[in-house]
Amino acid sequence: MSPPVLPRTLILDYYDSYTNNLLCLFTQLYNDVEVLQKVVVIKADKYNWLEFQEQVLPNIDCIILSPGPGRPDNPSDIGYALELLRSHPMPILGVCLGHQAIGVAFGAKIINTPKITHGHVVPISPVSPKIGLFDSPFWHSSGIENEFEVVVYNSLTVDPSTIPTELEVTAWSVSNSDRPSTVQGLRHRQYPIWGVQYHPESISSTRGAALLQSFLLNVNQHYSSPSSFPPLHSHIVSSCAYRVSVASRSRPSTRPSSALPTPPVTPSPSRTPSRIGQRRGTLRLLEKRLGDVGKQLRTQDVFESLVGGALGSKKGKERAIAEVWLDGQTPTRSTTTSLATPQFLITYSLATKKVTLHRSGRTTSHIVLSETTFWDWFSAGSQTLTAALSDSPAEGWRGGWVGYFGYEMKTESLQGYKRPLRGDRQEEEVDACWGWVDRLTERTSAGEWVVRGVTQDTAGLPFTNTDDEGEDIPMIDWLRSHGVAFGTTSEEWQEYVQLVGTALNNPFTSSKKPASSFPTFRPNATGADYRERIDACREAIRQGESYELTLTTRFSASSPDLDPYSLYLRLRSFNPAYYSTYFNFPTLTTPRGKGLSILSSSPERFLKIDKSRRVEMMPIKGTRARVKPGQCACLENTGCRRKDIGSEACVEEGKKVDEQIGEELRTDHKERAENLMIVDLIRSDLLSCCTPSTVSVPKLIALESYGVHNLVTTVQGTLAENVGSVECVRRCYPPGSMTGAPKLRSVQMLDDFEGEKRRGIYSGCLGYISVDGVSDLSVVIRTIVAEGENLSIGAGGAITWLSDRDKEWEEVLTKVGSVVGKLEENQ
Ligand SMILES: C=C(O[C@@H]1C=C(C(=O)O)C=C[C@H]1O)C(=O)O
Numbered sequence: 001m002s003p004p005v006l007p008r009t010l011i012l013d014y015y016d017s018y019t020n021n022l023l024c025l026f027t028q029l030y031n032d033v034e035v036l037q038k039v040v041v042i043k044a045d046k047y048n049w050l051e052f053q054e055q056v057l058p059n060i061d062c063i064i065l066s067p068g069p070g071r072p073d074n075p076s077d078i079g080y081a082l083e084l085l086r087s088h089p090m091p092i093l094g095v096c097l098g099h100q101a102i103g104v105a106f107g108a109k110i111i112n113t114p115k116i117t118h119g120h121v122v123p124i125s126p127v128s129p130k131i132g133l134f135d136s137p138f139w140h141s142s143g144i145e146n147e148f149e150v151v152v153y154n155s156l157t158v159d160p161s162t163i164p165t166e167l168e169v170t171a172w173s174v175s176n177s178d179r180p181s182t183v184q185g186l187r188h189r190q191y192p193i194w195g196v197q198y199h200p201e202s203i204s205s206t207r208g209a210a211l212l213q214s215f216l217l218n219v220n221q222h223y224s225s226p227s228s229f230p231p232l233h234s235h236i237v238s239s240c241a242y243r244v245s246v247a248s249r250s251r252p253s254t255r256p257s258s259a260l261p262t263p264p265v266t267p268s269p270s271r272t273p274s275r276i277g278q279r280r281g282t283l284r285l286l287e288k289r290l291g292d293v294g295k296q297l298r299t300q301d302v303f304e305s306l307v308g309g310a311l312g313s314k315k316g317k318e319r320a321i322a323e324v325w326l327d328g329q330t331p332t333r334s335t336t337t338s339l340a341t342p343q344f345l346i347t348y349s350l351a352t353k354k355v356t357l358h359r360s361g362r363t364t365s366h367i368v369l370s371e372t373t374f375w376d377w378f379s380a381g382s383q384t385l386t387a388a389l390s391d392s393p394a395e396g397w398r399g400g401w402v403g404y405f406g407y408e409m410k411t412e413s414l415q416g417y418k419r420p421l422r423g424d425r426q427e428e429e430v431d432a433c434w435g436w437v438d439r440l441t442e443r444t445s446a447g448e449w450v451v452r453g454v455t456q457d458t459a460g461l462p463f464t465n466t467d468d469e470g471e472d473i474p475m476i477d478w479l480r481s482h483g484v485a486f487g488t489t490s491e492e493w494q495e496y497v498q499l500v501g502t503a504l505n506n507p508f509t510s511s512k513k514p515a516s517s518f519p520t521f522r523p524n525a526t527g528a529d530y531r532e533r534i535d536a537c538r539e540a541i542r543q544g545e546s547y548e549l550t551l552t553t554r555f556s557a558s559s560p561d562l563d564p565y566s567l568y569l570r571l572r573s574f575n576p577a578y579y580s581t582y583f584n585f586p587t588l589t590t591p592r593g594k595g596l597s598i599l600s601s602s603p604e605r606f607l608k609i610d611k612s613r614r615v616e617m618m619p620i621k622g623t624r625a626r627v628k629p630g631q632c633a634c635l636e637n638t639g640c641r642r643k644d645i646g647s648e649a650c651v652e653e654g655k656k657v658d659e660q661i662g663e664e665l666r667t668d669h670k671e672r673a674e675n676l677m678i679v680d681l682i683r684s685d686l687l688s689c690c691t692p693s694t695v696s697v698p699k700l701i702a703l704e705s706y707g708v709h710n711l712v713t714t715v716q717g718t719l720a721e722n723v724g725s726v727e728c729v730r731r732c733y734p735p736g737s738m739t740g741a742p743k744l745r746s747v748q749m750l751d752d753f754e755g756e757k758r759r760g761i762y763s764g765c766l767g768y769i770s771v772d773g774v775s776d777l778s779v780v781i782r783t784i785v786a787e788g789e790n791l792s793i794g795a796g797g798a799i800t801w802l803s804d805r806d807k808e809w810e811e812v813l814t815k816v817g818s819v820v821g822k823l824e825e826n827q
């Protein structure tokens with residue numbers, strides 16, 4: 001049966017993190033071009049009621065009210081939806097919050113649902129005989145059974161005893177001994193209005209597309225089944241939250257020029273952004289493979305001889321502005337190692353909106369962004385560089401940016417985030433830091449050394465304009481006005497290849513040893529405080545404000561003779577991880593000290609973009625401590641005694657217990673729900689930047705066991721052609737696994753619960769964004785940050801309604817302990 005003719009559909013987004021998944025349901029029935037011409041997601045507060053009636057209603061055929069945080073009887077959560085429903089100008093489908101709004105609009109009351117449930121699969125059953133959306137040819141052809149499984153995310157429900165006669169229940173959840181039946185579907189007896197309490201758009205709901213088809217069929221019938229509906233008016237399309245375009249459409253006019261602008265030969269007048277000059281530079285990717293040379297060397301030794309690491313090891317040479325070691329290290333997934341010293345760094349402070357350029361041995365320069373965000377500025381600049389590349393994109397890090405976005409960069413990435421920066425945040429923090437690398441050395445997973453670089457055929461001209469007062473000068477113009485080049489000359493490239501060859505042919509053996517221990521970390525919040533915050537999170541969830549909140553805290557240590565590099569050597573030997581990384585920025589200063597180093601053992605992929613623009617995110621949710629390989633454990637009733645520690649039998653049992661713990665985690669309903677909630681959120685994030693039909697979940701909730709056991713899901717999509725890599729990161733930022741869902745509301749509540757404390761680099765993302773757009777970024781967890789003499793490590797976990805306060809605190813201690821070992825007692 002072919003799907004109904006597609007009407008112009010407006011999805012009103014109540015700041016949920018699942019709304020784009022509703023759009024994705026359409027792609028099961030229609031192609032991307034048609035969906036993007038006819039279906040649009042608009043934030044619910046984009047228009048007021050009057051504007052909505054005048055500008056939007058005449059240009060659309062039907063409306064879907066999205067799920068969302070909060071209550072349908074709270075005007076600040078639901079806006080004009082109640083007026084809209086009462087005036088029933090066209091067919092409307094309400095989902096979850098939208099469904100509850102239908103109840104409220106016509107007089108029903110909202111109460112807490114008897115069993116608060118988020119991210120679980122439950123069976124529901126349409127009433128018999130089937131009515132409303134469950135009574136359509138599409139529904140019947142999807143297999144006529146009386147029950148089907150759906151995912152629910154709700155704390156609230158329509159009180160069945162208050163449902164007015166105008167409304168009729170169309171489906172109930174199937175009750176069992178601990179789950180009473182609740183209203184799962186409603187329809188208006190007279191008007192074209194339907195609602196479902198469950199989430200048809202969830203990855204684990206069945207019959208989602210059948211429900212949508214039933215709705216669209218009703219819309220067609222409402223308009224007497226026309227042969228077609230017109231496409232959406234451009235002003236409606238342009239008001240959508242995020243725009244993606246598909247290949248058959250023309251490229252946006254803002255697409256960067258195909259070559260790198262060189263600065264004009266004469267300085268541009270003060271306050272005028274420099275114009276694109278006549279000469280254009282072209283960037284090229286270079287690579288030289290070194291075969292067997294140096295294959296036998298330890299990466300640590302090569303890192304130290306090429307880049308640094310050991311303080312003072314580069315005597316007589318100018319200290320590098322940054323030392324970078326992307327030190328992927330796992331025996332189970334093959335990874336590469338990259339070593340580099342960036343040519344320059346740019347840092348950004350949110351409080352002052354100041355971007356600073358740092359170069360080795362030179363004074364810093366600044367620019368203040370007045371109208372734009374760092375994301376937009378950096379994204380446009382990076383797009384310009386990508387467009388200047390004359391080679392096709394290539395896999396891996398080929399040079400370009402390396403660095404991090406701190407968690408607070410959410411202030412500029414999240415649409416609708418309105419919190420003012422508080423007074424105590426006025427100090428200059430390094431909220432983002434990106435280094436430019438045009439020479440790097442990589443070790444492949446097979447152990448071969450490869451030299452890589454970016455060259456520019458017209459090397460940076462000497463340029464004297466140091467006008468720091470200009471407003472929002474585009475990134476490339478500003479950097480070039482300071483004489484910055486974005487690629488090596490061919491001489492510089494040759495020199496670098498020679499340097500690496502010499503280093504590999506003249507092995508150097510480091511005398512640097514891993515630190516013998518970590519300083520003792522103490523929790524910034526007591527266990528009692530943390531437990532209280534867990535209670536506050538659960539109360540917010542009970543009220544329907546959030547479905548899941550990733551609550552975090554911080555642990556600190558300090559030591560006057562701190563050597564972050566030797567601590568990193570310890571970390572990499574005890575807790576190797578896929579995203580193990582060492583960054584050292586010796587000249588950067590934060591409010592906590594001079595010199596910033598990041599020692600990461602993150603296992604979690606935030607976002608990877610490959611050369612064919614395939615984006616992959618791998619959120620982790622669900623954590624258990626491991627019995628480490630070689631450790632002893634005893635199964636019940638097996639005769640193994642702790643006194644056998646070290647015996648083969650005991651180690652064997654340790655392995656079995658470890659497997660058992662992993663299996664328990666994989667099958668645990670609470671943990672699976674935590675994971676699913678973030679999977680649906682990540683799908684929705686990716687739909688804000690990918691071609692909708694390409695977003696898929698190839699691996700749902702798989703067990704991965706490194707330092708701890710974790711449940712990991714893989715979500716993929718293909719980047720829409722109008723979205724660059726930095727923009728993709730921005731639209732998905734901050735990482736959903738560190739916020740909970742719905743993202744915006746959860747983040748704002750966490751700001752309160754965490755006492756408005758900064759998370760800083762922890763909870764952000766870190767890695768590379770190659771000049772060609774190929775990127776790989778981790779979620780910054782299991783990471784020690786060293787600032788001057790101070791060390792800190794953040795840790796947390798997802799709080800849901802089912803969370804147990806003691807177990808959650810235990811989980812935090814497990815996570816930190818897996819990185820830094822024993823903690824100071826402070827329960
Ligand atoms: C918050 C942290 O971890 C996040 C929460 C996890 C969980 O709740 O199981 C797992 C991985 C991370 O996404 C952390 O490690 O500090």
Ligand SMILES: NC(=O)CC[C@H](N)C(=O)O
Pocket residue numbers: 066067068069070071095096097098153154155156157543544545
């Ligand atoms: N997913 C939703 O739309 C949830 C609606 C409402 N906030 C509740 O908790 O019931």
